Amino acid sequence: MTNAQKRKRVESVLDGPGGDRLSNRQAAALAGVSHHLVHLVRQERAMQK
Numbered sequence: 001m002t003n004a005q006k007r008k009r010v011e012s013v014l015d016g017p018g019g020d021r022l023s024n025r026q027a028a029a030l031a032g033v034s035h036h037l038v039h040l041v042r043q044e045r046a047m048q049k
Helices: 001-013 022-032 033-047
Strands: none
Touching: 001 022, 001 033, 022 033
């Protein structure tokens, strides 16, 4: 899986129902990625707001 695919999976999980209430580890488990990547994606999203 490419890095872009991993990020897309994280974004899909976070945009899904209840995604904003998931911990980084929970979101990572659902997306099949590391919790660190979920943290980075959330940080990037916060900076864009």
